[in-house]
Amino acid sequence: MNAPTRPHFDGVLFFPVTPFTEAGDVDVDLLARHVSGGVDAGAGGVFIACGTGEFHALELQEFGSIVRTAVEAVASRVPVYAGTGGSVAQAKLFAKAAQDAGADGLLLLPPYLVEVPQAGLVAYTRDVAAATDLPVIVYNRNNARYTEESAVAVSNIPNVVGFKDGTGDLDQVARIVRAVSDADKDFLFFNGMPTAETTQQAYRAIGVPLYSSATFAFAPDLALAFYNALEAGNDALVNALLREFFHPLVRLRDTVPGYAVSLVKAGVALEGIPAGSVRPPLVMPTDDDIAELRRIIAAGRAVLADALTEAV
Template sequence: MGSVGGQPESVVRALRDGMAEGVLSFPLTSFHADGSLDADGFRAYVAGQLAAAPGALFPACGTGEFFSLDEDEYRQVVGVAVEEAGGRVPVVAGVGYGWAQAARFARIAEEAGADALLVLPHYLVAAPQDGLVAQLEQLAARTSLPLIAYQRGQVAYTAHSLTRIARIPGVIGLKDGHSDLDRLQRLTLAAPDGFLFFNGAATAEIQARAYATVGVPAYSSAVHAFAPEIADAFFAALRDGEQGTADKLLRDFYVPLVELRDRVPGYAVSLVKAAARLRGRPVGPVRAPLTDPSTADLAELRTLLGAGLDLVGASL
């Protein structure tokens, strides 16, 4: 087990403390040029992520291309993350698909020493609220690890459902990817004391201030995956009330990044990976069905990344 012990109370405590100190890291998964897993490259990359002191580490999630990993690769990825974290921060592994397959990944994550699980949206089908609750109930009954539900895509909880999932033993929090602040406010008001929430929008910094107004200041950062200097500078600006610094980073880096990201489906991951490669990180290409950026978009990304690093006194 990781250092926080795998018990809901201790995991909640460690995650809350981490969220107050830094952004949440969702590391990229390293692949060789032929698409095979590069475990050594991933180890080196994760070490770099941890050196930037994130609030927690979330391997094998959306940014880590969970959907493309087989079970053996998943075991290696989570195991490396746990080993490199060495108890310094909580390790929350992604699981997904239907509850039966998610339970298989959950067992692997538990054996590898993860502290908790992020339950990614289930595969393909829309489902009623009773089914969304039952999905978590079935998974919680099959793992001893605490669970964080992720609402995005076809998964969106009502306030009533939130009260139900919060009563499931082991369910400790919710990651939100819908950015519907009306719904999110209703969820936070319905939640019991101590229930965790964090902003999981695709480029969370864009909406970080808005999320904070409904009681959700913590967020994951895709930018941390390739430029922790920028992500940490923005986090510090928000924490310290330096609105001018935050606005400049948003205007000159984050908004142009989102505009570039939105050009092609899948760029939310493949642009991040390309930016990491531009900085010499051993992450390799994305796997199909994602595609790496075009030559023109890569050139634009390089210019934007350089400008962003200049803003925080760092270099490419």
């Protein structure tokens, strides 16, 4: 297999939700509107049917439809990566479906349930990567935690092009970045923590410039303002957005398991796209929590309004 072209990501990475109808089916029309709107707003890449998109709750046929809808909505404006994972057999099937649907690459989520030895994690990555010729970004989180040695090993797989961290173990990730970079790998590194904006200053310091933004799915103005302020070294705006929006959002997110997904879906609905409920075992936020989410979004936008006034 020839090494694929290294993808280029510029700016905030968009992880769409998967809208469902009242009957529980995928609403492809709303999905197309959601994805297209995100790209119009300035997303630097689309990661479809991943964690925020409830990959864990999708079956193969609807997954293919979701990826195809996203690819058509994006229309080659930015890269489209699709989630895959679970059992090795399932992951290979979803990888092939993503390629058939026109995806530009894959985000490899962890296998389910089992504890994973390092040799097995490398073998899992190698087997799934070999199912297609798409570039693959591996996701370091939960039970799929790479060491320096295994990270270097998977970076040697021809179509593995990136490493995304969801552990928050900055010491370990810094050592992985150094080990892979010392091996002369032209590799991409991503911060994949929930609400990644709250940790991105620290990740940038260890050589991880890219990050996923769940916030972009429902408040692209806030996500882009934070990104631009970070890039420009506008510490005052970065700190104000963290204080008034991102940190309160994290505190609310952490009150209920699964809110990292369902709060985003509720936020998408607040912004005018009725994306429906999450699928079990996740639960939607309570009315009180949705009201708090609305307040937090308003507080974030008040920060932007104040910054604009000061700039005039």
